Every structure is written in C-alpha cells, then in structure tokens.
Amino acid sequence: MTGQGRIRTIADLEALEARGLDAFLPHRSPWEILRAQAERQPGATAIRYLHDAADPSRDEVVSYADLAGRIMGAARLFRQHGVTPDRAVALLTPHSVSGQVALWGAQMAGRACPINPMLKPDHVAALIRASDAAAIVIAGMSDEMAVWAQLVPALRAEGMDLPIFACDADHASPGSDGTFETLIAMGGPEVTPAGDESAIAAFYHTGGTTGQPKLVCHSRLNEAHVARSCAVMHDLSPSDVMVNGFPLFHVAGAFVYGLSVLSAGGTLVVPGRLGMRNPAFMADIWGQVERLGVTVIGAVPTVLSALRARPVNADISSLRWLLTGGSPLPRELAEAVEGHTGVPVRNILGMTESAGAIAVEPVHGGRTPLSCGLRLPFTEVAILGETEGEADPARPLPTGKTGIVATRGPHVAAGYSDPSRNAGTFLPEGWLVSGDLGRLDAEGRLFVTGRKKDMIIRGAHNIDPQMIEDALLAHPEVTNAAAVGMPDAYAGELPVAFVTGAVTEAAMIAFLGQRIEDPVALPKRIAVVEALPLTPIGKIFKPSLRAEAIRWAIAAAAERLGIVAKVDVAPNLETRITTSAGDVERLSDALAGMPITCTVEAG
Structure with missing residues (x-):
C-alpha cells in the first residue's frame, strides 16, 4: 500500500x-x-x-x-x-x-x-x-x-x-x-x-x-x-x-x-x-x-x-x-x-x-476470534442502548457493553428510494442502525454477538424472516408462524419455520414454493406445532425456536455420522454436546462450520 x-x-x-x-x-x-x-x-x-x-x-x-x-x-x-x-x-x-x-x-x-x-x-x-x-x-x-x-x-x-x-x-x-x-x-x-x-x-x-x-x-x-x-x-x-x-x-x-x-x-x-x-x-x-x-x-x-x-x-x-x-x-x-x-x-x-x-479486520493486525475488526477510516461505530425498543444515539454504551451496532460516515447511504422505509434504520443524526447486537473492546475491535432484527444469513444471502412468516400466514389454515435460522456447517444458516394450524409440512412447503421468489429463502424444514413459545406480552419468543433449530442441526449431523449424542442448549443458546469418547473429534469436525457456541465432550 x-x-x-x-x-x-x-x-x-x-x-x-x-x-x-x-x-x-x-x-x-x-x-x-x-x-x-x-x-x-x-x-x-x-x-x-x-x-x-x-x-x-x-x-x-x-x-x-x-x-x-x-x-x-x-x-x-x-x-x-x-x-x-x-x-x-x-x-x-x-x-x-x-x-x-x-x-x-x-x-x-x-x-x-x-x-x-x-x-x-x-x-x-x-x-x-x-x-x-x-x-x-x-x-x-x-x-x-x-x-x-x-x-x-x-x-x-x-x-x-x-x-x-x-x-x-x-x-x-x-x-x-x-x-x-x-x-x-x-x-x-x-x-x-x-x-x-x-x-x-x-x-x-x-x-x-x-x-x-x-x-x-x-x-x-x-x-x-x-x-x-x-x-x-x-x-x-x-x-x-x-x-x-x-x-x-x-x-x-x-x-x-x-x-x-x-x-x-x-x-x-x-x-x-x-x-x-x-x-x-x-x-x-x-x-x-x-x-x-x-x-x-x-x-x-x-x-x-x-x-x-x-x-x-x-x-x-x-x-x-x-x-x-x-x-x-x-x-x-x-x-x-x-x-x-x-x-x-x-x-x-x-x-x-x-x-x-x-x-x-486489518490483514496485518492479526485475527481475533469472533471479531469483525476495526471501523473503516473516517467513520464511527457505536454501540447504542434502546429507548422504547429502538436504538437511541443519545444512549451510547461504554466499552465492553452489548447493545445495537450503529455506524455513520462516508460509507453510509442516504436512505432507501422510498423514504418511508428509513425509520429505525437511517436515523436523522446520520447513524445507520445495523440490526446487529455487539460490543466494542478497548482496542476498538467490534464483536457481533447476535441480531436484533433476526435476519437469517444463508451464505451471503440475507433472508428476512418476516417475509417467510408473511407467506406462511397467507395460508388460510395457518394460525401463527415464525421463521429462524438453523445452523449449517456449509451455509452458515438455513431458514426453517414453525407453524400452528391444521396443515402438514409437505403442504406448506408446496404452498411457499408458489409465493417465495428466491429458492434460497425456502425453509428447509417446517415444523407443525401445537403452540409457539410466547413472551409475557404475547410476542413469539424466538430464542426457544432457535434452540430447537440447533438441536435439529446437531441431531442431523450426528445421524449422518452414525453417532449417538445428547444435546443441551442453554437459554443463551450456548450448547453442550456429549457423546462417546471415540466420537468427540468426528462430531466436532462435522460441526466446525456452524455459527454456534458449543462444547463437545465425552460422557
């Protein structure tokens, strides 16, 4: 350079x-x-x-x-x-x-x-x-x-x-x-x-x-x-x-x-x-x-x-x-x-x-596990607190605290072609709200710890779960629906969904095939359940669904290897897997590409 x-x-x-x-x-x-x-x-x-x-x-x-x-x-x-x-x-x-x-x-x-x-x-x-x-x-x-x-x-x-x-x-x-x-x-x-x-x-x-x-x-x-x-x-x-x-x-x-x-x-x-x-x-x-x-x-x-x-x-x-x-x-x-x-x-x-x-991550600065690196030159990255559920530039969080990642500078677009869509993403102060949850360390490195907006990322494709949910809810027999990302060693995440109603998985997949334009957004699995987990105010509690998706992914990997594994997913989605001593390394290798925090141990 x-x-x-x-x-x-x-x-x-x-x-x-x-x-x-x-x-x-x-x-x-x-x-x-x-x-x-x-x-x-x-x-x-x-x-x-x-x-x-x-x-x-x-x-x-x-x-x-x-x-x-x-x-x-x-x-x-x-x-x-x-x-x-x-x-x-x-x-x-x-x-x-x-x-x-x-x-x-x-x-x-x-x-x-x-x-x-x-x-x-x-x-x-x-x-x-x-x-x-x-x-x-x-x-x-x-x-x-x-x-x-x-x-x-x-x-x-x-x-x-x-x-x-x-x-x-x-x-x-x-x-x-x-x-x-x-x-x-x-x-x-x-x-x-x-x-x-x-x-x-x-x-x-x-x-x-x-x-x-x-x-x-x-x-x-x-x-x-x-x-x-x-x-x-x-x-x-x-x-x-x-x-x-x-x-x-x-x-x-x-x-x-x-x-x-x-x-x-x-x-x-x-x-x-x-x-x-x-x-x-x-x-x-x-x-x-x-x-x-x-x-x-x-x-x-x-x-x-x-x-x-x-x-x-x-x-x-x-x-x-x-x-x-x-x-x-x-x-x-x-x-x-x-x-x-x-x-x-x-x-x-x-x-x-x-x-x-x-x-x-600057190439000469070394790789820090789970870090996305430093901000771009002449830009700002901030971790914001929330006011009434929205990122608030008046509430910047200190180093080490987790909040909503926001940025501003010459790289930030002016907004969407339809300005009515800007709310919550492009803020008047010039901040762009990423939708990611993260923190900054004392060296200025950014760590992303989750996603506020629940975006499913398959390879390099961003898939909006709301889009899948809206398509599912268009079915007359579906009473509720939620979509999340299931960890995948190759794609990072694959979309999966949960629905309530008098339907079958095969029927729902066929139904979505006529309503979702991009094949990468079609759910790989749709579970028909009696009820979806809800928060005290009645919102769908997606961490429980992500935990179930993690169990699906690990169970499928273990089945492919002919391995018996016990999976425990904590409320923060940290995962502990126990299997036979001879299978620990094989299962660890199979899960290496999945974007989850997990421990595989003999038991």
Whole structure:
C-alpha cells in the first residue's frame, strides 16, 4: 500500500485520518478511480475473466485502458437510449467483464440498478419500475444460464417495453434490442457524468426476496469510500491478484472485493459466469492459484468450508490472505482453514446500506476470534442502548457493553428510494442502525454477538424472516408462524419455520414454493406445532425456536455420522454436546462450520 502505512491498530487508523480525507480519498467516484488507474497504468491487467477454467487459452485479459474505454462506450449507449442522471439501467448480468462494464457505465450515464436474475419475473419487474430504469441489460442465451429465456418473455408480458440488451451470450437471444458487446464498441462523443460525489450512483435491492421493492440509494462517495477503505485495510497494491466470484448485485462483489482491488491497481480474477459455483474452477482452485499467481481470495464461510475440503495439491505460496464476510465466521472454521492452507483468514462486517462494509479486520493486525475488526477510516461505530425498543444515539454504551451496532460516515447511504422505509434504520443524526447486537473492546475491535432484527444469513444471502412468516400466514389454515435460522456447517444458516394450524409440512412447503421468489429463502424444514413459545406480552419468543433449530442441526449431523449424542442448549443458546469418547473429534469436525457456541465432550 503506497504512502499510507500498514494498518494494524486503531492508533494506525487515527494516524491515517490525521492526514485528512483528501489525502486518503482523492477520487470520490468509481469512474474517477477507474479513469485514474487507466491513466496511471493503461496496459496493466484490470480483469482476467475465465471463460473456461479448464482451458487457460480462453482467458480474457482486459487492461485498465481497455476497461475504461468499454465503460465509456457503455455510458454512451445508455445515454443514447434515454438514460439520464435521474434514470437507471437495470442490470441482470453475471459477474463478467460485460457485467463490470455495464455497472460502471450505467453510473456514468445515470444510475445502476443491479438485480438478482434468479428472482421471479414479477419481482424483477417491480424493481425495474421502482428504479425508474430506461434500459435493461440481461445475460443472453447460454448453456450455463437460463436467465434470458426465463426473464425476457415474462418481462415483455408484464408490459416492459424498455430496450433490452443481451450480454455474455453464446447463442442468439430472441427479442434482444442489440448485443451489448457490439453496441458499446461503436464510436461517438464522450459522456461526462453529471453531479458531484453526493449524486446517486446505484440502487441496490435488499430486505428479502419478495414483497414491495426496497432499494438502497448509494452515492458515488459511498462506493468510492468503501472501495478505498477495504483496499487500505486489506493492504492491496498493484501486485495483488484477487479471486472475486461474488455476483455484482451483491455489494461484496461490486465494492468490497471488486472496486477495492481496481482502486489499488490490482487484478480481478473472475471465475466465469457461475463465480465460485463454477465446478471446474473449484475442483482446481489450488492449481488456479498457482497458475495465476493469486494473492487474495474473497469468499463467504461456505466457500471457506469448500476450500478446507480441497487437498492443497499445488504451489500456493503466492496466496497472502483469505478474506471472508457475509455471515458469521465460526472460530473453528477459521482455525481449520488456516491450518489446512497456511493462509491467514480475515473477517468483515458489512451491509447493503453501507455499500458493503462497516468494520474490517486489518490483514496485518492479526485475527481475533469472533471479531469483525476495526471501523473503516473516517467513520464511527457505536454501540447504542434502546429507548422504547429502538436504538437511541443519545444512549451510547461504554466499552465492553452489548447493545445495537450503529455506524455513520462516508460509507453510509442516504436512505432507501422510498423514504418511508428509513425509520429505525437511517436515523436523522446520520447513524445507520445495523440490526446487529455487539460490543466494542478497548482496542476498538467490534464483536457481533447476535441480531436484533433476526435476519437469517444463508451464505451471503440475507433472508428476512418476516417475509417467510408473511407467506406462511397467507395460508388460510395457518394460525401463527415464525421463521429462524438453523445452523449449517456449509451455509452458515438455513431458514426453517414453525407453524400452528391444521396443515402438514409437505403442504406448506408446496404452498411457499408458489409465493417465495428466491429458492434460497425456502425453509428447509417446517415444523407443525401445537403452540409457539410466547413472551409475557404475547410476542413469539424466538430464542426457544432457535434452540430447537440447533438441536435439529446437531441431531442431523450426528445421524449422518452414525453417532449417538445428547444435546443441551442453554437459554443463551450456548450448547453442550456429549457423546462417546471415540466420537468427540468426528462430531466436532462435522460441526466446525456452524455459527454456534458449543462444547463437545465425552460422557
């Protein structure tokens, strides 16, 4: 990291801040960052895209100058089709070169609205309308992705008459208004972005996978600040080569592990349209590290689990860091991965409303079990008490006390596109309430101890339990419902539900299949019970349900191993498991990836 010094402690952060924000962040928008790199090192590799992980000859290598030129071409195309500073481009693309180009080009012409292409067409249409999009880019016909065939006819049937461009297509895409890659290569005048660093750069959807659209308004400054902050905390430089298989509709893919690398002048390795779900890439992950000189891999805990299961069969001495976030990082998993690879693991806490980052473990500061790291430069993190059940900035809690995590600074978005949704999350004083429960230690490290909002985190997907509960309660025979996360060694958590009423589990799963757009939000198990546990004032007491979900998860793991285990879950959800002496290690290994506090002992 040139000219900034290595960050290890809060004192290092304060020394960096003493130099001023202008020195830390000279470029206040993604385009300024990318243009500066194109001018500084035009021939350096910005993106290496693996069209076929098994065939290195098909790698697509894009220089910074080429990337900037394509982005300008995309901005020109969008302006020609009605995109203005107050209108958006809806992007339903894979993480690819064209996906990157479309994202930044849309922000130059107006606003970007990346959308998960796996959502159902009616929800996609609602997001497109909520963003006031003037054009759409969708992954074209290919053997790997069925997005075009599923979405385009449905969007047209919904009355969507906007121009739709096909990108990353292997075959002709019926109904296309043109091929994105061809159209952006056409000449024309340059586009100058309108507005300053506070202008809206993008809308990112959040808050569940069904119901009314909920769009976070990112400013250019939000995105640039997170990118630069992560580059500094992760000590990224032009020599770094980062594997980034996150989708671009996820803030980690776009900013935390994407624009951060580009801001440092490094190289992004994108493992094809399927990202880290690319079986050819994952089967040869260590060989790819050796071949490409990979120095950093961005991952979620589920991917770390997969890496742990892969024998290290290549020279991975280039690999400096394994970076993770998106869901809780179990201490046992981090230690097991570090022991298996010899590569340090570092954690992060972020959310869509903060452009992906709130706290980061600095790579040179060591890993502290259960810590999310230090606040970002030029930001604040506070632990707040409550007033009438809501986080209250007038009641900050001292070091070591547990309360609601809040943050403010250049990374915090201005709010949702519908301001009526801001209450309780975006506070007038500039605070963003994360919904997490946590504490700060004397060294400034943040520890998350629970979730005030009960969000279920499956891999890197945030699943709103209220959304599942509302869908369950739509059944005429269901009288009450609750959804919680069940610990899972691979996914972190899986959604499960409890209902009362004259129904069956099979019937409820079938019922939800027609009402929940995203398959990852479908409960893996639905228990039909006589009554749900309630608090004295009649609210559902979810800790009891989480305890039951923990018992399910441990029982399933023990059954798979043919092990008999006794499980005791305390009111604070700390879990004690007893089994035969010969099975302690096997069961401990099977539970290592679960985000629970547990002890396995002989008994």
